[in-house]
Amino acid sequence: xxxxxxxxxxxxxxxxxxxxxxxxxxxxxxxxxxxxxxxxxxxxxxxxxxxxxxxxxxxxxxxxxxxxxxxxxxxxxxxxxxxxxxxxxxxxxxxxxxxxxxxxxxxxxxxxxxxxxxxxxxxxxxxxxxxxxxxxxxxxxxxxxxxxxxxxxxxxxxxxxxxxxxxxxxxxxxxxxxxxxxxxxxxxxxxxxxxxxxxxxxxxxxxxxxxxxxxxxxxxxxxxxxxxxxxxxxxxxxxxxxxxxxxxxxxxxxxxxxxxxxxxxxxxxxxxxxxxxxxxxxxxxxxxxxxxxxxxxxxxxxxxxxxxxxxxxxxxxxxxxxxxxxxx
Numbered sequence: 001x002x003x004x005x006x007x008x009x010x011x012x013x014x015x016x017x018x019x020x021x022x023x024x025x026x027x028x029x030x031x032x033x034x035x036x037x038x039x040x041x042x043x044x045x046x047x048x049x050x051x052x053x054x055x056x057x058x059x060x061x062x063x064x065x066x067x068x069x070x071x072x073x074x075x076x077x078x079x080x081x082x083x084x085x086x087x088x089x090x091x092x093x094x095x096x097x098x099x100x101x102x103x104x105x106x107x108x109x110x111x112x113x114x115x116x117x118x119x120x121x122x123x124x125x126x127x128x129x130x131x132x133x134x135x136x137x138x139x140x141x142x143x144x145x146x147x148x149x150x151x152x153x154x155x156x157x158x159x160x161x162x163x164x165x166x167x168x169x170x171x172x173x174x175x176x177x178x179x180x181x182x183x184x185x186x187x188x189x190x191x192x193x194x195x196x197x198x199x200x201x202x203x204x205x206x207x208x209x210x211x212x213x214x215x216x217x218x219x220x221x222x223x224x225x226x227x228x229x230x231x232x233x234x235x236x237x238x239x240x241x242x243x244x245x246x247x248x249x250x251x252x253x254x255x256x257x258x259x260x261x262x263x264x265x266x267x268x269x270x271x272x273x274x275x276x277x278x279x280x281x282x283x284x285x286x287x288x289x290x291x292x293x294x295x296x297x298x299x300x301x302x303x304x305x306x307x308x309x310x311x312x313x314x315x316x317x318x319x320x321x322x323x324x325x326x327x328x
Contacts, residue, residue, distance in 0.1 A: 001239075002308040003034045004247045007130055008088050010035040014245065015087040017041045017074065017119065018094030020050055022204045023135065023188070025196050026238035027091050032061040034242055041071040041083055041094065052200035075114040080122035088128055089245045092119045093135040120183075131251065132183040133244045138258065141187055142292060144229035146263075149291030154254045184244035186237065188257035193234035193313075194321040203322070207234070210322045213267055216281065228263035228290040233313035233321075236304060243303045255303065256296035259312045263287040270316050278328055 008014070016028045019040025028038045038057070042050045045068035057066035069083050074094050084090060096115035116134070123129045138144070141156045190206045203211045209226070212218045237257045244250045265287045271280050301311050 001030075001034055001242075002306065003242060005035075006246075007248050008036065008246050011037060012088035013037045013039060013086060014089045014091060015039045015041065015080075015083055016091045016093060017071070017080075017083075019068065020053055020201070021093060022195070022201070022207055023191055023234055023237055024091075024093040025053065025201065026193075026234050027093060027241045028057065028066065029060075029196060030235070030238040030242050031091075031245075032057060032065055034246075037064075038066045039083065039087060040066065040068050041074075041080075042068055043070065043072050045070040052197055056197055074118060075111050076118070078118070078122070080119045081125070084119070084122045084126045084129060086128055087126070089131040089133075090119060090123050090129060091133045091135070091241050091245060092116070095135075131245050133241055134183055134185045135241070136185040136187045136254070138187055138189045138230065138256075140185075141254075141256070144227045144290045144292065146228050146288035147291065149293065151293050151295055152256070153295040154256075184250050184252065185254045186240050186244060186257060187254055188237040188240075189230035189232050189259070190262075191234040191237055192231055192315075192318045192322050194324065198325040207322055210267065210271070210319050211326055213264075213281065214271060214275075214278075214323055214326060214328055218281070223264065223284060226264070228261060228288055230258040230260065230290065230292075230294065231262050231315065231318070232257040232259045233318040236309075236313055239304055239307055239309065240300060243307060247303075250303070254296070255300050256294050257300055258294040258297040260315060261290045261292075262315065263289060266315070267319070270319055274316055274320055274323075275328055 014031050014036050016024050016031070016038055018024045019028050020042050028040055031038050040053065044050070050068060054066065054068060071079050071083055073079060075096050094115065096111040120132070123132050141152050192207055192210055195201050195203055195207060212222070240255050240257055244253070244255060265283045268280050268283060305311055
């Protein structure tokens with residue numbers, strides 16, 4: 001892996017939030033591969049629930065390269081003040097989930113904003129922090145809809161996302177606004193790919209979709225709930241985070257992790273090619289396509305090539321790795 005160490009020297013310490021998550025664990029893994037040390041946050045570092053992370057990275061990268069710290073509530077005042085002490089960079093992957101029983105927009109949005117604002121506040125107060133990367137989402141730029149689409153680039157925002165970002169900056173004060181101006185954001189589409197620990201981590205979030213397709217366990221509501229959209233392999237997303245953390249020229253950039261458009265039938269066709277002896281669901285009727293053009297995707301792929309990769313990981317390879325521990 002070719003990594004620019006001009007911003008973060010080898011052995012720098014990087015904070016990765018919600019380190020037990022599907023994407024965050026891959027980000028930690030790639031940072032460790034690149035020669036950095038990683039401090040990962042979980043709700044309770046002493047809980048046996050998260051012990052597998054320490055065992056996994058100790059075994060694969062050696063002792064004293066990775067350690068866990070507790071952040072019980074990422075939206076609490078000063079939640080990250082201790083976690084950011086002495087770190088050189090922050091990859092904020094965690095997000096508040098759930099909502100207040102009232103179900104109002106403010107009750108849903110306010111905790112999410114707070115969960116993004118707290119690490120920014122802490123990082124702005126910590127002189128050692130040289131770079132800050134947000135894990136955003138494709139939905140921050142657009143909402144995929146079947147048979148619709150337009151051009152998506154760094155200037156494209158969902159209207160609600162713009163309101164949230166402006167409000168976040170207003171609430172944070174000058175120091176946070178300066179940090180906001182310099183942070184990078186990775187906007188990944190749907191992540192497929194390998195679980196780092198299938199026994200303990202399983203196949204969380206969107207990595208569960210190929211498993212459900214391959215094992216005939218797709219809930220009926222999912223067929224209509226998931227629109228056609230783009231995918232990316234989780235390892236490629238993780239590498240984009242490493243690049244954004246380490247390359248000075250990527251500061252302030254929005255990096256689009258979009259590989260190819262897919263719908264349910266696209267996945268079924270790929271699975272049939274990978275496992276020609278297995279019978280899968282029949283093609284779904286009425287499957288349309290996401291017609292959006294992601295203009296920033298080629299720039300993101302070039303970032304991977306600059307790191308020594310051949311480019312995006314293809315859909316079949318990503319699905320094969322996603323399912324490598326599943327008996328079919």
